[in-house]
Amino acid sequence: MVSDDDAIDYADVARELASMLHGYPNGDPYELLGWIAAEVRSGPGTRAGRAMTAALWASRWYVKWQVTDPALVDDLIEAAGRAGTVLEAAGCTAPGEHEHPQVDDDPEAMGDVVARIGDPEKWFATDPDRDPDDEDVEAYACPGFLAELAAEAEEALRDARAERFEARDTAHLDEHFLTGEGRTDLDAVMTDIELQKYSSIDPTAESAALWAARRLLGDARPGERVSLALAVSYLAQRCAGGAAAPGVVALYREGLQTFDLSALDRPCPHPEAHPRIKLRDLPRLARAMAPDSAPVDDREGCPRRIAAHVREIIDYTGGYLGVEDAPAEVSA
Structure with a gap:
């Protein structure tokens, strides 16, 4: 030119x-x-x-x-x-x-x-x-x-x-998502998250995911972090299909980047291989990994499996935001 x-x-x-x-x-x-x-x-x-x-x-x-x-x-x-x-x-x-x-x-x-x-x-x-x-x-x-x-x-x-x-404020959702003891009501979070069913972004589900991302960045208790990360990833994985706002996706990514990925450096604690986490599995798995839930199968709740999924979504959102190459695909 x-x-x-x-x-x-x-x-x-x-x-x-x-x-x-x-x-x-x-x-x-x-x-x-x-x-x-x-x-x-x-x-x-x-x-x-x-x-x-x-x-x-x-x-x-x-x-x-x-x-x-x-x-x-x-x-x-x-x-x-x-x-x-x-x-x-x-x-x-x-x-x-x-x-x-x-x-x-x-x-x-x-x-x-x-x-x-x-x-x-x-x-x-x-x-x-x-x-x-x-x-x-x-x-x-x-x-x-x-x-x-x-x-x-x-x-x-x-x-x-x-x-x-500028991602919308979610401080008002503390009343909805926190128990009297200050713990996350993960079932309430996932109930709102599951309102996201189609490509068009559901505002209630997006607000729940933003709240979960901010919880990861702030006061999340150790036992909540897996479920919260899975909740955030459910909306983050849909960011391209729903043309999510960059500020929203950036907050998802920032929250996911606080997740401990050290399990990727260790072998799985079980001999069997495990499948990647698919989009349809996320709500059920997020509930299953809540602190008060029954223990899950070693393969399903494998720390390395979950860390690999979070790493994949971090990379995917980075591609959406143009800060790094997007992976070829994420699990449907």
Whole structure:
């Protein structure tokens, strides 16, 4: 997108932007979005900065649903805020002489707008049917118009940041999930967890899993930790199918990372092999591993088996969040 002499190829930018917005990116979307943010921040009032402000606006819904890195979202929010401040101060270049254009979220159309703003001469030259006298390019490049897009992008991204990266509070569930002695009522937790049956995320089940993850991070008693980890993994294993919010999945993963995985370094305490833990087995096994439950079969409750499952879900959620490669599959 940038030549050896640091000139931006806006036609290339338009293609990259459109492919990303369609959901079939030609390159790395995170690199493209980071570059857009940097270009906007470095000079929002320049021709390049104004073109990239339009690109940032066009990317706002993609960022909401596809970006799992809060730091990148923060960079884009900062860039949109700076662009809004600078462009609003510059104001409309020709008040009363041109109307601000109407733009929509069509990927090709927005790519075309970016190319039109960034390098209008080349944009005209790429299509002989375009007549400079018939196209008010400067209306698209107008700081007053782009200030409106920057403000809209900043608001949408701030809302997305809160919705996608801030896991809901669950302190009110202590009354529901803790006994009078301060122990976890694991049956109550699993009753809510089992409301998650389909791909669409059940909010009650998700809240129970968030509570369990926070319990792992805080006051979980040693005898509760296996059941709590299995409860969290039940929702975490469904994160991709239900498009769970990254902030929720990050909290699941953080809770699971407190689980003792040292059993993976020891041989199983039984001679027989044991199967992987499947999704449908988790509620029953979580209840069976509760402190007040009857002892389970050595293979079913094998510490190495459970540790391997937790390790698998930690890796899986890391892949979902883009912090490490996802495993090929997890047990269904």
